[in-house]
Amino acid sequence: DRLQRQMCIRDRYHAQETIVVTGLGETEFMSDLIVWNGFITAEARNVEAGYAQIESSKKKVYDYLLSKGIAAEAVVFQFVNVNKQYEPVYSANGSWAGQRFTGYRLSQGFTVESKSVDAVENVSREISSLIAQGVSIEAMQPDYYYTKLDDVKLSLIEKASADARVRAEKIAVNAGAKLGGVASARMGVFQITGANTNEEFSAGGSFNTSSRQKKARITMRVEYRIK
Numbered sequence: 251d252r253l254q255r256q257m258c259i260r261d262r263y264h265a266q267e268t269i270v271v272t273g274l275g276e277t278e279f280m281s282d283l284i285v286w287n288g289f290i291t292a293e294a295r296n297v298e299a300g301y302a303q304i305e306s307s308k309k310k311v312y313d314y315l316l317s318k319g320i321a322a323e324a325v326v327f328q329f330v331n332v333n334k335q336y337e338p339v340y341s342a343n344g345s346w347a348g349q350r351f352t353g354y355r356l357s358q359g360f361t362v363e364s365k366s367v368d369a370v371e372n373v374s375r376e377i378s379s380l381i382a383q384g385v386s387i388e389a390m391q392p393d394y395y396y397t398k399l400d401d402v403k404l405s406l407i408e409k410a411s412a413d414a415r416v417r418a419e420k421i422a423v424n425a426g427a428k429l430g431g432v433a434s435a436r437m438g439v440f441q442i443t444g445a446n447t448n449e450e451f452s453a454g455g456s457f458n459t460s461s462r463q464k465k466a467r468i469t470m471r472v473e474y475r476i477k
Contacts, residue, residue, distance in 0.1 A: 268433050269421050273414025273470045275406035278445050281394035281462045284367045286374050288389030289359040297332060300356040304330055307385045308358060314380055315362065318373050324364040331357045367394070367462065393459040402466050403440055410470035411435070418474045430475035438469030 290311060292303035308327060315325055333356075336349040364370050374392050381387060396402070415429075422429040443449040444461030451467070458464055 271417040273410040275409030283395040286362040286392040328359040406468040414472040428477040433473040
């Protein structure tokens with residue numbers, strides 16, 4: 251029992267010979283890849299007429315994108331979806347009597363993925379020009395990405411580690427001790443939010459795609475030995 255008490259005292263004393271700090275690394279960067287999704291639609295009494303409308307709209311969209319400086323290989327059209335349309339039928343007394351076939355609704359999605367961020371961004375804001383050409387089109391807000399996130403992450407780890415070192419040295423000096431080597435280090439969650447926004451961080455990590463200008467953040471929890 252005496253030996254166990256002595257070992258506990260030594261372990262407790264040893265545990266107090268470390269400093270634990272959390273360092274922060276932050277940076278802002280501009281997205282270099284944009285992804286814009288949308289789809290064109292057509293309604294017709296028969297499938298053939300619907301396909302003809304889709305093909306006409308597809309050509310107008312494709313030509314318009316190329317005229318705005320977007321590369322052909324950046325534009326991908328998906329397969330055409332065909333759905334039968336019905337309307338409810340009611341009897342003279344107002345009770346439901348079934349449904350009546352009214353025609354077909356066709357839709358074809360498309361994706362524009364490009365590093366020409368300005369060009370695609372401008373087109374996404376000007377789809378009224380396509381609507382004026384008779385194109386039935388619906389489009390989403392663009393998503394913004396960065397293709398060199400690994401480089402950003404490594405840079406932030408270095409920044410956070412350096413920040414942790416500075417914090418630990420200040421604590422050690424104030425305590426009249428000297429900082430030793432690293433006993434342990436643990437990286438926090440990699441967070442990407444929109445720059446100049448009030449987005450909240452999440453336990454699983456935020457990954458903003460709606461903002462072109464982004465902010466990346468990472469923390470490092472480092473335990474230092476003291477001399």
